Amino acid sequence: MELRIENLTKLYGTNPAVNDLSLTMTTGVYGLLGANGAGKTTLMRLICDILAPTSGRISYNGQSIWECGDQYRSILGYLPQDFGYYPDFSALKFLLYMAAIKGLSRGYAKERALELLDRVGLLPVKDRKIKTFSGGMRQRLGIAQAMLNDPRVLVLDEPTAGLDPKERVRFRNLISAFSRDKIVLLSTHIVSDVEYIAGEILVMRKGKLLHQGRPDEIIHTIDGKVWECRVSDGQAEALIESCNVSNLRADGKETVLRIISGEKPLDTAWAVEPNLEDLYLYYFAEQA
Amino acid sequence: MREMIGFELSKILRKPIAWAALGIMLSMTLLMVYNWVFPGYVVVREEINHQWVEREGIEGIARNKEIAGQYKGSLTVEKVREIIETFLFSKEMMMRQGMDPEAQGSYDHNSLYDMLDDFRKVDGSYNGVLPEEVYGDQAESLHLGYFDNYEKTIYVLLNLFILWGYVIIVVLVPVFSQEYAIGMDALILTGSQGRKRCPRAKVAAAYLVALAGSLILLGSVFLVMLLSHGMEGFDTSVQLGELKMFSHVPYPMTWGQMFGFGCLLWVGGVVILTAMILVVSSLVKNSFSGLVTVLVLYTAPLFVPWQRFPTALHLAGMMMPINQFKAYVFEGFAKFDIGGSQLNVMWLTLPVAILIGVAGIFWSGKAFARHQVR
Numbered sequence: 001m002e003l004r005i006e007n008l009t010k011l012y013g014t015n016p017a018v019n020d021l022s023l024t025m026t027t028g029v030y031g032l033l034g035a036n037g038a039g040k041t042t043l044m045r046l047i048c049d050i051l052a053p054t055s056g057r058i059s060y061n062g063q064s065i066w067e068c069g070d071q072y073r074s075i076l077g078y079l080p081q082d083f084g085y086y087p088d089f090s091a092l093k094f095l096l097y098m099a100a101i102k103g104l105s106r107g108y109a110k111e112r113a114l115e116l117l118d119r120v121g122l123l124p125v126k127d128r129k130i131k132t133f134s135g136g137m138r139q140r141l142g143i144a145q146a147m148l149n150d151p152r153v154l155v156l157d158e159p160t161a162g163l164d165p166k167e168r169v170r171f172r173n174l175i176s177a178f179s180r181d182k183i184v185l186l187s188t189h190i191v192s193d194v195e196y197i198a199g200e201i202l203v204m205r206k207g208k209l210l211h212q213g214r215p216d217e218i219i220h221t222i223d224g225k226v227w228e229c230r231v232s233d234g235q236a237e238a239l240i241e242s243c244n245v246s247n248l249r250a251d252g253k254e255t256v257l258r259i260i261s262g263e264k265p266l267d268t269a270w271a272v273e274p275n276l277e278d279l280y281l282y283y284f285a286e287q288a
Numbered sequence: 289m290r291e292m293i294g295f296e297l298s299k300i301l302r303k304p305i306a307w308a309a310l311g312i313m314l315s316m317t318l319l320m321v322y323n324w325v326f327p328g329y330v331v332v333r334e335e336i337n338h339q340w341v342e343r344e345g346i347e348g349i350a351r352n353k354e355i356a357g358q359y360k361g362s363l364t365v366e367k368v369r370e371i372i373e374t375f376l377f378s379k380e381m382m383m384r385q386g387m388d389p390e391a392q393g394s395y396d397h398n399s400l401y402d403m404l405d406d407f408r409k410v411d412g413s414y415n416g417v418l419p420e421e422v423y424g425d426q427a428e429s430l431h432l433g434y435f436d437n438y439e440k441t442i443y444v445l446l447n448l449f450i451l452w453g454y455v456i457i458v459v460l461v462p463v464f465s466q467e468y469a470i471g472m473d474a475l476i477l478t479g480s481q482g483r484k485r486c487p488r489a490k491v492a493a494a495y496l497v498a499l500a501g502s503l504i505l506l507g508s509v510f511l512v513m514l515l516s517h518g519m520e521g522f523d524t525s526v527q528l529g530e531l532k533m534f535s536h537v538p539y540p541m542t543w544g545q546m547f548g549f550g551c552l553l554w555v556g557g558v559v560i561l562t563a564m565i566l567v568v569s570s571l572v573k574n575s576f577s578g579l580v581t582v583l584v585l586y587t588a589p590l591f592v593p594w595q596r597f598p599t600a601l602h603l604a605g606m607m608m609p610i611n612q613f614k615a616y617v618f619e620g621f622a623k624f625d626i627g628g629s630q631l632n633v634m635w636l637t638l639p640v641a642i643l644i645g646v647a648g649i650f651w652s653g654k655a656f657a658r659h660q661v662r
Contacts, residue, residue: 048478049478050477050659050660051661051662070484080471080474082471084472085470085472086299101486102479103479106291151581208308283492
């Protein structure tokens, strides 16, 4: 199974949202990292064929997704960033509607909808109107609808937005269990979510793919660029102003700062192992 | 497909605004039927053996039908004179009733007498005008009889259909545009049935609501007419009516035929309007801009002086839904020749409605399927 993107470009006017991007995805979970405006959502919409590219090609198992049409959509699951819903529909009715849209038979649709509602913890409230749901519950319903047709390609745009830590753990487990033999592409601002479940990380900036690789590999690209130092409160304020500080922690009368910098920020600073959050801040310091 | 149409129907009908619009429609229907069809405003005033007799409601209807029955048949000058003279009030009686004898023509007598206002002086007496002078060559073919039921029912229906047009707009504009506004377009368009079956189901549900509502409206008003007035008057000439809606139709036509053409125009107008709504709904970004656009497209033709334009454009203007609902706007058109037979211009509605209806189904579905989620 292979989803291949070749020289994909999407221009809004003259502004490229996705710029000559090429990428090949096989089975596994791909975490898409990028600041706001990096082009993540545009890329996902292009993959889902709800936005036409200016140029380039997307193919699934060698066949253009535009030629595959409904056949491609039958193996696709999508959760958009701003997940729409019908406020007066119950959770179950909404899933049954989405199942009809996805071409599932009536009998199987109900069975599958109940199974997924159970998996996302919404079975006890299946008959409640969606308008009474919290943001987290709606997001879980969105995740359930994306998985209704047991998609081979699952595209999730900010799926953990609005979920509390417990729900995020549940989501990560769900995706991990689901992702076998499937392509899962998910974008998030919550770096730890992809750190735990993504087999590969894709870093996007200004419509281009900056890096692609396993989390440990990609983190090593900033080896020697993450530092910690122990400073007084006064020094700490000055460093926060002048450096890219990823964390600060009070330790007695002093403060321990975690700084991302190409050069040693202070003589007393020592190098530390980078993590994915440092990587995010390294590339997206301005936006962050 | 049936399941999907069911979902679309529930989306259309579950909105409070839809219920509010349908509630207004129902209230206006009851009000119009009450005021015009039954009991309506029926007053038959007569002087019988120097006694003043006034009949209303069912009794008034029965008396009107009885009088119409007496004079049923060709419209002749003798009948005109006889009707006017028979039902003329005496001056003494009018004085006793506190009426102005000099303005007798402006008081209600009975449907037949009131209809003949072209043949009366202000004081209510015959003015000597001949039927040929009022109706030209057609006078000889005109058929006198009861007309109250059809005339008032058609009047009520054409007004109610104009209102029904607004209700359809409010109820159906969100069919596609709501999906764009709430972000459901992204989910629908990524489903394997989202680009073909789903728009088809939306269109089917929209037409179902519009047509079922139209048939219920037509059927219920007609039923009230049938129960209160009966079918009588089916063969009375459409030119002979008190409200003068169709007095200038330049060829023989009966009230029964006109009711049939009315049904064609109203249902045809609903089909055209629904197609318009669906196309606009599939093209705009949200329901509000869709609503404003369709309201303008629907209402604007009311303010265009179509009769000043060349015939083709005039006819095109008549095909606008609001003009179709106002069936009497067709009264001035002569029949047109097609393959040697003379056809009423109202028949044009049929091919136009089919054409625009099909184009609306096709175009709105395509526009939705090609919609770009931004």
